[in-house]
Amino acid sequence: MSRDQEWMGRFEADAIRRGDERRLSLARAIYRADSMRESRPGEALRVIEQARQLAQHLAEPWWELFYSDRRAGLLMKYLGQAREGLEQAVRNVIRLREPTFAHFPWRFRVLDHLVVGYLHTDPVGYADEIRAALDALEAEQPEAGPGRYLILARRRWLAGECDQLDEAIAYARLGIALAAGDSDRLISASHAVFCYSNWCHSVWRKGNPSECLLQLAQEGERLALETEHRLERSEFQLWQALLARQAGNESLAQRLVSQATARVQRLGMLPDHLYFDALCALHLLRGEVEAALAVRNGELASLRGQGRLAAETRCRLERGRLLIRLGRYTQAEAQATRGIIEQMRRPETALAEWLALQRAQVQSEGTTP
Amino acid sequence: MSMPSSQRQRFALHLPGLLKVLAEHLYTSKKVGIRELIQNAHDSCLRRQIEHPDPYYRPRIDVWLDEKRRVITIADNGNGLTEDEIRNYLSTIGRGYTRELRERLAFSSPEEAASLIGQFGLGFLSAFLVANEVTLITRSIEGSEALRWHSAGDEHYDLAPAERETIGTSVELHIKPAAGFLLQADTLAETVRSYADFLPVPIYVTGERDPINLMAPPWEEEQPLEAIRAYIQRAYGGAKPLCIFPLRDAKVPVGHDTLTIPLAGFLFVPPGSVASVREYGDVSIYIRRMFICDRERDLLPNWARFVRGVIECPLLQPTASREGIHQDENFDLVRRALESQLAEGLQDLAREDTATWRKVVRGHSDVIVGWAVSDPGFFEKVEDIVTFRTTRGPLSLPEYLEQSGGTLYYVTRELGSLQEQLLAEGRDVPAIDASWFSVTPFLERYARRHEGIELVRLDGEAQQLLRPVPDEGAFAPLLKHYRERGIRAQLATFRPSAAPALILYPQGAELAREAEASLQSGDLPGPLAGLVQNYIEGRFANRDELAGTLYLNASNALIRRLAERPIEPTTCGLLLDLLLPVARLFAGRMLSASEASAAFGDLTRAMEGLSER
Numbered sequence: 001m002s003r004d005q006e007w008m009g010r011f012e013a014d015a016i017r018r019g020d021e022r023r024l025s026l027a028r029a030i031y032r033a034d035s036m037r038e039s040r041p042g043e044a045l046r047v048i049e050q051a052r053q054l055a056q057h058l059a060e061p062w063w064e065l066f067y068s069d070r071r072a073g074l075l076m077k078y079l080g081q082a083r084e085g086l087e088q089a090v091r092n093v094i095r096l097r098e099p100t101f102a103h104f105p106w107r108f109r110v111l112d113h114l115v116v117g118y119l120h121t122d123p124v125g126y127a128d129e130i131r132a133a134l135d136a137l138e139a140e141q142p143e144a145g146p147g148r149y150l151i152l153a154r155r156r157w158l159a160g161e162c163d164q165l166d167e168a169i170a171y172a173r174l175g176i177a178l179a180a181g182d183s184d185r186l187i188s189a190s191h192a193v194f195c196y197s198n199w200c201h202s203v204w205r206k207g208n209p210s211e212c213l214l215q216l217a218q219e220g221e222r223l224a225l226e227t228e229h230r231l232e233r234s235e236f237q238l239w240q241a242l243l244a245r246q247a248g249n250e251s252l253a254q255r256l257v258s259q260a261t262a263r264v265q266r267l268g269m270l271p272d273h274l275y276f277d278a279l280c281a282l283h284l285l286r287g288e289v290e291a292a293l294a295v296r297n298g299e300l301a302s303l304r305g306q307g308r309l310a311a312e313t314r315c316r317l318e319r320g321r322l323l324i325r326l327g328r329y330t331q332a333e334a335q336a337t338r339g340i341i342e343q344m345r346r347p348e349t350a351l352a353e354w355l356a357l358q359r360a361q362v363q364s365e366g367t368t369p
Numbered sequence: 370m371s372m373p374s375s376q377r378q379r380f381a382l383h384l385p386g387l388l389k390v391l392a393e394h395l396y397t398s399k400k401v402g403i404r405e406l407i408q409n410a411h412d413s414c415l416r417r418q419i420e421h422p423d424p425y426y427r428p429r430i431d432v433w434l435d436e437k438r439r440v441i442t443i444a445d446n447g448n449g450l451t452e453d454e455i456r457n458y459l460s461t462i463g464r465g466y467t468r469e470l471r472e473r474l475a476f477s478s479p480e481e482a483a484s485l486i487g488q489f490g491l492g493f494l495s496a497f498l499v500a501n502e503v504t505l506i507t508r509s510i511e512g513s514e515a516l517r518w519h520s521a522g523d524e525h526y527d528l529a530p531a532e533r534e535t536i537g538t539s540v541e542l543h544i545k546p547a548a549g550f551l552l553q554a555d556t557l558a559e560t561v562r563s564y565a566d567f568l569p570v571p572i573y574v575t576g577e578r579d580p581i582n583l584m585a586p587p588w589e590e591e592q593p594l595e596a597i598r599a600y601i602q603r604a605y606g607g608a609k610p611l612c613i614f615p616l617r618d619a620k621v622p623v624g625h626d627t628l629t630i631p632l633a634g635f636l637f638v639p640p641g642s643v644a645s646v647r648e649y650g651d652v653s654i655y656i657r658r659m660f661i662c663d664r665e666r667d668l669l670p671n672w673a674r675f676v677r678g679v680i681e682c683p684l685l686q687p688t689a690s691r692e693g694i695h696q697d698e699n700f701d702l703v704r705r706a707l708e709s710q711l712a713e714g715l716q717d718l719a720r721e722d723t724a725t726w727r728k729v730v731r732g733h734s735d736v737i738v739g740w741a742v743s744d745p746g747f748f749e750k751v752e753d754i755v756t757f758r759t760t761r762g763p764l765s766l767p768e769y770l771e772q773s774g775g776t777l778y779y780v781t782r783e784l785g786s787l788q789e790q791l792l793a794e795g796r797d798v799p800a801i802d803a804s805w806f807s808v809t810p811f812l813e814r815y816a817r818r819h820e821g822i823e824l825v826r827l828d829g830e831a832q833q834l835l836r837p838v839p840d841e842g843a844f845a846p847l848l849k850h851y852r853e854r855g856i857r858a859q860l861a862t863f864r865p866s867a868a869p870a871l872i873l874y875p876q877g878a879e880l881a882r883e884a885e886a887s888l889q890s891g892d893l894p895g896p897l898a899g900l901v902q903n904y905i906e907g908r909f910a911n912r913d914e915l916a917g918t919l920y921l922n923a924s925n926a927l928i929r930r931l932a933e934r935p936i937e938p939t940t941c942g943l944l945l946d947l948l949l950p951v952a953r954l955f956a957g958r959m960l961s962a963s964e965a966s967a968a969f970g971d972l973t974r975a976m977e978g979l980s981e982r
Binding site: 042043046049050052053086087090091093094096097111114115117118126129130132133135136137139140 | 671739740742743805806807880883884886887890892893894895896897899900901903904905908
């Protein structure tokens with residue numbers, strides 16, 4: 001049992017022993033919030049906010065900071081509000097210097113969410129700083145416990161964002177190896193799901209060796225089902241659908257796509273770019289450019305104005321490519337994309353892609369009768 | 370020796386182990402043992418009524434307590450058991466006579482079938498939750514001799530002839546030390562009542578003259594509303610409900626069809642709630658009049674955290690321990706039926722009894738505001754009634770807007786600083802306390818829905834209450850005095866005019882300040898500190914602004930006098946020096962204890978300087 005679990009368990013047991021209902025509900029609010037975070041993240045946020053204020057009311061600073069940290073995580077991952085989430089993460093890290101948090105068991109998670117905040121906003125712009133922060137975090141965390149998975153997950157995420165796909169795959173392999181030797185089955189399986197998810201995406205981006213992708217997606221789906229990660233399960237099904245479509249098994253592809261999309265529609269959380277990429281790839285395989293554009297439009301709607309510079313840039317560039325194919329790429333579109341790119345700290349790579357789009361646009365205009 | 374290709378074999382059963390698992394792990398509360406035996410006694414009485422109708426038969430259950438012998442006896446004058454029934458039902462785990470009787474009656478007499486409770490054939494086992502030994506003495510109505518069954522919870526039981534005059538069954542429980550609390554008469558009586566309050570068979574505890582149970586749910590009384598009110602007062606610690614919604618059978622749409630959900634009971638709104646600390650949204654559940662569980666929170670809609678209730682619905686499926694309910698399709702149907710009846714009841718209340726509706730909304734403001742922001746339909750029903758804490762006491766938004774002239778001024782820190790309240794009052798408007806997390810989104814939604822309503826956050830944006838004076842004119846030397854000292858200074862007019870100067874800070878100034886302190890302390894590992902630094906630099910491009918801006922009030926008599934009739938420069942300088950710490954201290958923000966102390970030092974020095982002149 002990790003230190004944080006020990007702290008929470010002891011607090012809950014004490015509350016039960018003393019018949020302290022308010023502290024018991026404080027300790028248990030997180031179960032309610034977690035059970036809703038995928039399907040009703042807005043309500044999960046409400047539960048967390050209330051719990052945080054209850055902690056304040058009961059003068060329980062550790063719980064107050066714990067729920068502030070969960071707020072940061074929920075905003076970033078489940079509600080897609082990176083800007084607000086990062087600000088919350090910064091506030092939380094600043095609070096750590098108060099003497100009362102000297103032995104705070106959740107300290108690692110609070111620091112981790114600061115890194116996550118940057119990964120959600122501008123990972124390429126701050127890549128060096130993020131790497132250095134991860135090294136520092138790695139030095140802080142104990143050898144055992146879920147922290148090891150988190151460090152690997154962040155490194156894998158950063159590598160993917162920086163287009164270092166082999167490195168991303170290597171981190172995914174490491175994570176899966178770590179999970180295989182872990183006696184805590186639920187935690188290890190849960191982390192393995194994300195490893196497989198990133199691995200599938202990286203394999204596809206590298207050029208899609210189909211047999212390998214199929215095995216990864218099937219194993220990922222099995223684990224996602226076991227651990228009830230519904231979004232990731234849908235992603236794995238989409239990769240399998242892609243391969244089925246490539247192999248000409250259209251009925252299987254359609255069945256998998258409808259299962260995956262129906263499940264995601266029932267979720268209240270926002271899907272990530274891995275999901276949108278897989279769905280677009282499926283449409284483009286059948287030449288359905290309009291359908292792919294509709295997917296990207298949906299993705300952009302969820303990203304706009306949330307401070308997710310990298311994700312919004314990527315989405316706008318992909319969308320621009322589709323619009324060029326459809327002959328509908330406008331200068332207003334181009335300028336909006338450039339406006340986002342210029343907010344990035346290191347815009348060079350994205351700017352080069354943007355310029356390539358501009359050239360492609362000019363060429364397509366030249367070939368248009 | 371080689372094994373034949375396929376063998377069909379029987380499972381072996383280790384009865385003591387199974388008894389232990391079922392008796393000790395199936396149930397979470399030992400009190401359930403009493404409930405199960407009361408229920409068996411009840412079903413036995415009903416069985417006698419069904420199988421041997423007799424107009425003179427008066428069913429009853431007696432519960433006796435012998436503290437010295439540590440024995441609780443539960444006796445009924447029901448059907449009794451024959452030797453075959455003891456072997457086939459009492460001593461066969463998983464097979465229950467009641468279930469089989471209900472199945473037989475399902476078509477011929479569904480009402481009688483519905484009144485029987487037993488289902489799983491497991492209940493008798495729960496006797497071993499509370500007892501080391503169980504002795505049952507029974508005489509069947511079928512005319513056989515009385516029998517004595519005895520078990521100590523292992524794989525054997527003894528069955529022998531016994532003495533018993535009357536038809537019926539008595540179960541003697543030799544109470545375990547761990548269940549010793551049941552040997553207190555009050556606890557035993559409360560346990561029996563809590564489970565069996567609505568059962569139709571009278572239950573007498575320790576020889577009391579009157580039965581301990583109501584024998585009918587309050588909603589079946591002749592005056593149901595009064596009975597329900599009395600029941601709530603008794604069962605919910607004297608609470609006087611603000612309103613009651615009796616429940617009725619409901620038609621729920623299911624695809625292209627509708628389904629009638631048999632539903633009885635009531636929902637009610639208690640007088641008040643406290644968000645997080647005392648929220649409700651729970652119901653107690655009865656099935657076939659037997660209590661199953663209380664505080665079930667998934668049956669009511671999420672927004673109904675100010676509602677409680679008691680429901681009776683035979684469609685709900687209890688778990689094997691009957692301490693909870695399966696969340697299956699029926700559960701979902703019942704949930705929908707409850708939501709629709711509650712919404713309808715609240716709508717009627719809002720339309721027909723506005724005074725009570727106001728009491729409901731005001732008594733549960735925080736909870737209601739919290740849920741309204743995530744439920745647009747609910748928001749519309751409450752937006753004009755819910756009250757907010759303001760600097761002039763609780764006000765609804767229409768009441769507030771009447772006073773503020775169409776703008777919502779709010780502070781996100783509890784009642785804001787005195788300075789912000791002063792500015793608001795100077796404009797003759799109260800400030801809304803938006804420290805509760807859901808108030809700001811509520812106000813934002815309200816402003817979006819009503820054209821022309823402006824929203825002003827006072828902490829961080831209080832300059833909206835000031836009127837800038839672009840032409841510094843005669844005030845320029847006063848402003849220069851501060852600017853030369855590196856202090857941002859501006860001229861404005863604001864009310865109350867008695868206030869000569871104020872310092873305002875931008876939103877997030879505290880965050881930047883705390884970040885600075887955190888970075889200087891060196892507590893964070895360097896690279897993580899770097900990320901914090903990057904964030905602060907990106908977020909606050911204009912760092913000077915963070916130190917605050919001093920606003921001189923051009924409508925203040927002293928400031929006007931200093932500008933219009935210049936006095937001796939040193940005295941003027943001392944007066945201006947004096948204003949700065951006053952404004953800083955009055956702002957009440959961005960001051961550590963040492964900085965407050967320094968400000969007092971500046972104040973004293975300036976006053977000393979003045980007194981020497």
